[in-house]
Amino acid sequence: MKISFKKSRVITTVASAALVATAVIGIPSVAQAADPQCATASYVTQCAGAGADGAPYLMIAAANFNGTVFIWSHGIRPAINIPATLAPVGPYTITNAAEPGPRSSSGDLSVVNALVAAGYGVAGSGFSRQSLNVKEALAANVELIAAFKKKFPTTKKVVAWGDSLGSMHSQKLAETNPDLVDGVVLACPAANPSDAMINYFGDALYGFKAFFDPSIKVGGYSTDPVTRQTEQLANIGKVLTVLGKLSGGLSSGAWPDTASPAGKALQAAGIPSRSALLLVGSMAGIPTRSKHVDGTSGPAGAAETYPLAVAPAVAILENMGTVGVAGSLLIADGELLTGGKVFDNSKTDYAARVASDRDIYSFAFSGNSAVDAMLGALAATPRETADAAAVAKIPGLIGLKGTIAKPTVIMAAESDEYTPASIAQWYIDGYDAQFAAAKDAAIAAAKSSRNYQAPVNKLVMLWAKTAPKYSKFTAAGSPDLGATVGAGTGHCLFTSAQYLAAAKMVAGAVNAGKFPIQGPIVTAAKKVGLSYDKKFRVPTFKSLA
Template sequence: MRRLFLLFATLLLAVAGLAGPASAASSRRIEGTIGTTPFVIEVPSRWNGTVLLWSHGYFATPGAPKPAPEVDSDHPALRAWLLDRGYAMAGTQFAMTPYTSSTIVREQLAVLDRFTAEVARPRRVIAWGKSLGGQVTTVLAERHPSRISGALPMCAPIAGSVSHHNGLFDVAFALKTLLWAEHPVKITGITDPVANQDLANPLIRAALNSPASQARLALAASFGDIPAWVDSLAPRPTDDAESATHLYLLMRYQIGSSMFGHGRAHLERELGGNPSWNTGVDYRAQLAKSSQRALVERLYAAAGLDLATDLATLNAAPKIAADPRAVAKLTAESATSGLVSVPTLTLHSTGDGTDVVEAQRWYADNAAQFGRSANLRQAYVERANHCFFTAAEEIAALLALEHRLDTGAWADTTAAALTTTANNYGDEYRTMWSYYADGTATVPAAFVDVRPAKLPRPFPW
């Protein structure tokens, strides 16, 4: 349905003369392969000397359409806007992998080499991307600052893949221990991801059947700091039972694959073992650090359950160790540090249940420890779901980063300033789609000033 909407929106914009302006039509497009990986380069006739290096996201579902190697396809008007203003764009259709790999990084750098060989040496390269692509962007900027001028990672698992998957592993372990002890759902060593996901899905749904199971669902989610909010067009729920329903939807339709299905199986297959562990984890301490603690305590009180007993059960359950080789490989390939070497502006939703907002705090705290805070600014939108930004919000973030690169100083990056910039753009740049309500709306910018809570289990810890 989302793809049908994007196609329809593109057609409407074309009719209105907005999706195909003269500069877009006159741009030079270069397509080819790096090895076997497709790439696209697009250069407007009046190039401003900047290349935007796009890194796409990850889709866990086998057979799903491959993401485009070019700029953010969520927004039909964005490509034309960028070309109108002289930005060149480049990117590869790198292979689906659940973490940033050295192969992806090499291919993204190689497309810059192709740009120089076939067009000219860029004056500036801005790396940007969403989700996994945001992590790729961060790794590129941290490890290759001589090639990247600035970075705009959006909705990224910016604390690194080890921490990201440990958080999901804690959620899966709690569900398995407290709700599914008698069921054969696997949380590691998954050999048949389709069958395992088919076992998990009805069990996730059954967690809504009683106040007790709703409370345990929320407790499990709290270990990953997963927010109970899914609809990008609706406010954060205030009713606790509705919050449990939102957690079900997140686990069933967004992060379930990363815990029980293709995403988890793909991760272990690529790494040759399990990179996640909970040996040494104290789940009492984990709940105490969680941003979702209050919801858990209310649901347990409403259900008449003893929270301390369930935490003791989790702490007493047999723990699972990681394969050290898998951890070492995942760390070497995709670890981020907060050593912010180039001007970087991150963009994240406060209600992101796939890559939680608390990871952004970890990154900022690490940057401060390295003395690199001057290179980092972080922008947030008060909205549910993963990577749900409007084109106007992305443009506002890009322009703020460009100001830092142009002048050597950050302009005002408060929510008020970014909102003013974003709201200057017309309706075609402010369309938001709802994954769950299956609808669209034109929305104002939702920037908010916030300092997230600390991540419960960062790595290293």
């Protein structure tokens, strides 16, 4: 069975957008916070400029501008060029092209057009640095808001929104500059609670290193920029090579010829490579459902055994195409920014990590004896130790409190392999505690004032739930990777209608001072294929359990 990896929006080349069916205005080449260049056509004004750090930005508003602007923060882009030889990841060339709204990176301006036509303003920066750029994005967004208000002085409300890393930018803007932000939309949000995302990517790469290729790097990249980039590209190539070989051995259980001595010993013991692949996914917390693997369907003739024995590993294999590549890019960039190693598993108890999955996936793991053998192999593999000084710098570069102080809509997919749904659950759990504290404070205040003022809900969580069945199979019995992607899977695959629904909800709450009662939210969410279910929850990060 051959597995191919569809190019993720996270690592695609960002296309230059043609805006609102009018000519794109040139962005000043000089890095300065000068007045933007603007032009008006068909009652729509577009402005292009560059911030003080040279980051290009775009601003758009129509003659019927209603005073509310949506400030968009785009998702992560690699900070290095990636050659075509690393397809499907490459080719990619570093770009800081500005994006005025969701889906515009691919040239789809339906959301931007709809918002502008409805009277909203839109704006977005390209940021001066790519990859981990929270500091740069914060400065650019603050400057962009000022520039927009200067050009459109009737601006009254600002909604910060973004997807993936852009959601972190939006949340950071709201936390650090609450006077500038009135509402927030976080789509497929990234966050870094207790370095959970570092562990997510690091654990996955460590598992691949321990079992399938001991030359794979988990961390410890060179400080020289050229050497570091060469190491990153080599690591991506190794991860893709291992994935290809694992794909070829899924049915037979064959191991890659690059397997570590520990891996070869497991192979000699009769443990199939797919069991080790599943263990890696389990210890990192990678979803066991993917874009084309629902975990419950099977091909003709294996409808009962395939979901139990093979499907979980196939899902991990497809998801690892994103996780392994992203980890190779992000961990190296984190080390660059902090000056040392940032991933540490020297004290990680991987047996505890997989304990809850041992019975659920017993067949796919090849039984408890196989799990014990694989955990023994991990225990014999040298661990990674971070640099304490580097780790201490992470909160200043990335850290969020997760506090919800403004009307906020979060959209997340249940089986997102890049920014796991556990991030959304972190926000939910944090806000539950925050709301409970506010309620207790209101009760305490009412004892003296005799006037109870109930706290107002400021969070709406919209889930793209993973469908029970969506897998399709080829005549040969392999998953059809060209089939429609399953609902609730993949990274930031929200439709224009879903983005617009979230925008409308938060704009309404900003104007009304609160979200509507549950019924209208449930109905609005259902119309665009999302779910508003306050009882639904997903597991927290395994590294936080």
